[in-house]
Amino acid sequence: MLHYDVVVIGSGPAGEHGAVQAASYGKKVALIEKEAVPGGASANTGTIPSKALRETALAIQQARSRDAHGIEFSVSETVTIPELMGRRGLVTAREHSRIRNRLNAAGVEQFRGVASFADAHTVRITLADGSFQDIQAEVVLLATGTRPSHPPQYTFDHQHVYDSDSILMLDTVPRSLAILGGGVAGCEYASMFAALGVHVSIIDSKPRLLPWLDAELSIAMQDLFALAGIDMHQERRAQRLEVGDRDVLVTLSDGSRLVAEKVLVAAGRQGNVESLDLAAAGLSATDKGYLEVDEHYRTKVPHIYAAGDLIGFPGLASTSMEQGRVAMTHALGKKYQQKVAELLPVGIYTIPEVSSVGATEEALKQKGIPYVVGKTPLTENARANLIGEAVGFLKLVASPQDGELLGVHCIGPHASELVHLGSAVMALGGTIHYFTQAVFNYPTLGEAYKYAAYDARAEMKRLGLPGAQLQPPAVSAVPKTA
Numbered sequence: 001m002l003h004y005d006v007v008v009i010g011s012g013p014a015g016e017h018g019a020v021q022a023a024s025y026g027k028k029v030a031l032i033e034k035e036a037v038p039g040g041a042s043a044n045t046g047t048i049p050s051k052a053l054r055e056t057a058l059a060i061q062q063a064r065s066r067d068a069h070g071i072e073f074s075v076s077e078t079v080t081i082p083e084l085m086g087r088r089g090l091v092t093a094r095e096h097s098r099i100r101n102r103l104n105a106a107g108v109e110q111f112r113g114v115a116s117f118a119d120a121h122t123v124r125i126t127l128a129d130g131s132f133q134d135i136q137a138e139v140v141l142l143a144t145g146t147r148p149s150h151p152p153q154y155t156f157d158h159q160h161v162y163d164s165d166s167i168l169m170l171d172t173v174p175r176s177l178a179i180l181g182g183g184v185a186g187c188e189y190a191s192m193f194a195a196l197g198v199h200v201s202i203i204d205s206k207p208r209l210l211p212w213l214d215a216e217l218s219i220a221m222q223d224l225f226a227l228a229g230i231d232m233h234q235e236r237r238a239q240r241l242e243v244g245d246r247d248v249l250v251t252l253s254d255g256s257r258l259v260a261e262k263v264l265v266a267a268g269r270q271g272n273v274e275s276l277d278l279a280a281a282g283l284s285a286t287d288k289g290y291l292e293v294d295e296h297y298r299t300k301v302p303h304i305y306a307a308g309d310l311i312g313f314p315g316l317a318s319t320s321m322e323q324g325r326v327a328m329t330h331a332l333g334k335k336y337q338q339k340v341a342e343l344l345p346v347g348i349y350t351i352p353e354v355s356s357v358g359a360t361e362e363a364l365k366q367k368g369i370p371y372v373v374g375k376t377p378l379t380e381n382a383r384a385n386l387i388g389e390a391v392g393f394l395k396l397v398a399s400p401q402d403g404e405l406l407g408v409h410c411i412g413p414h415a416s417e418l419v420h421l422g423s424a425v426m427a428l429g430g431t432i433h434y435f436t437q438a439v440f441n442y443p444t445l446g447e448a449y450k451y452a453a454y455d456a457r458a459e460m461k462r463l464g465l466p467g468a469q470l471q472p473p474a475v476s477a478v479p480k481t482a
């Protein structure tokens, strides 16, 4: 039987980065993937493909809004969604070769097949022809990810009723689309399809879209959705779907009805555990198919770790890769990175983008922590105007005592890039005075930080708060000149 120090199951962000991390410590590592291509939901069905469609939708929206008189824009009735994902083929192919090259360079041995436990230290690889090979492992990393959940009340025929995987195979751009579920996936697809000229309705059980976001941000997002012509049916569920010749009739929980040519169900995900035979290793999953782990990503069987979507919240490619690395660092007794950073940014690729890092006003209020807010509209930012996307705002939340930056919330062009600057300042314990004193390139979106910081400082001055004054620690956050 083959023997490895570490066996990783799944080649998505958690598996890839976990395997490479383990190999970098000089360990003998095997990675098992059931699909012909590596990269999981990130490269193949979720992150990258959805962002490829978004780039096309954004380009169409920008072309429409750039006042190019005499040029009309419309989406052809015969174009397919795969065709609209312009650069998807190229980006995905490059991701596949990047992942393979990295794994090969690190010396990770790759196996194709479905992995399951024969016992807690033996992983069985079942090949397409039914034959199998057993391999022994000192440490196992489970990174098998999730798939769209299929609530039993809906029938998914992938011709009228789709999930977030199959929607990307649409063979035409529909006239109308009803999206069941206003989570991140539902919101992103809603704004993409609306930009493609589709009449979109969102049906969501919550009173506000993405209610965990800073309230001002999520309300601004809802307002911009309404301006884009997206109909919102909130605090309601879709009770029944009736597929007709041309359209689907959707009956909501309050008895109201709507008609759409296609329906996308984006109502959460569930863990890929069925094929693993967890019981053979002494493990079990939650009812959503997630695995419970401790702060080191260790399951209740100490040499078996789990990372990525399989452990539930937050379910992002960005955090999954860090969890994979941290899990392997702990498993192999190394000290370098024992924890995933506490500041977790979230990037939502709606049109416009929404991004956030650190504390929200609501969270601070709940904890009784005082704060001040500084805000600047991106309509006043020269770069946002130049690129024809002068919409949204940048908002800073800071301590009234010394101006320490506590949170950054942004809706507008490239928001997911923009929050990284605030995130770095926060991680280094900086204050809003860094922004008031720093020189920014001009014109840039980043320059908006200066005006949001001035706004926070003005508020502190008005209220006579000490944070308005430059404090010694704040000065040290400004680059030294001598």
Ligand SMILES: Cc1cc2nc3c(=O)[nH]c(=O)nc-3n(C[C@H](O)[C@H](O)[C@H](O)COP(=O)(O)OP(=O)(O)OC[C@H]3O[C@@H](n4cnc5c(N)ncnc54)[C@H](O)[C@@H]3O)c2cc1C
Residues within 6 Å of the ligand: 009, 010, 011, 012, 013, 014, 015, 032, 033, 034, 035, 038, 039, 040, 041, 042, 043, 045, 046, 047, 048, 050, 113, 114, 115, 116, 143, 144, 145, 146, 164, 185, 272, 275, 276, 307, 308, 309, 310, 315, 316, 317, 318, 319, 320, 347, 349
């Ligand atoms: C529409 C959509 C858009 C998204 N956009 C973003 C985004 O913009 N930013 C972001 O950070 N995140 C985004 N995500 C989330 C992101 O895709 C996931 O968080 C990420 O892919 C999770 O990585 P993972 O490694 O845990 O699992 P996955 O990427 O799901 O990989 C799991 C792998 O395990 C393999 N596998 C499963 N079972 C077995 C088995 N028994 N044997 C062998 N192999 C097995 C699977 O084939 C798969 O390749 C998006 C998700 C969706 C659905």
Ligand SMILES: NC(=O)c1ccc[n+]([C@@H]2O[C@H](COP(=O)([O-])OP(=O)(O)OC[C@H]3O[C@@H](n4cnc5c(N)ncnc54)[C@H](O)[C@@H]3O)[C@@H](O)[C@H]2O)c1
Residues within 6 Å of the ligand: 151, 164, 180, 181, 182, 183, 184, 185, 186, 188, 203, 204, 205, 206, 236, 237, 238, 266, 267, 268, 269, 314, 315, 316, 347, 348, 349
């Ligand atoms: N940019 C990003 O980071 C990004 C983008 C897309 C997806 N993702 C990830 O993909 C995963 C899936 O996202 P998701 O949006 O499908 O799940 P989700 O769990 O985030 O949201 C599902 C939403 O659907 C609602 N809902 C559930 N059943 C319903 C019903 N029958 N009728 C009406 N509403 C219903 C829920 O209340 C919730 O608001 C998440 O982990 C998410 O983080 C991330």
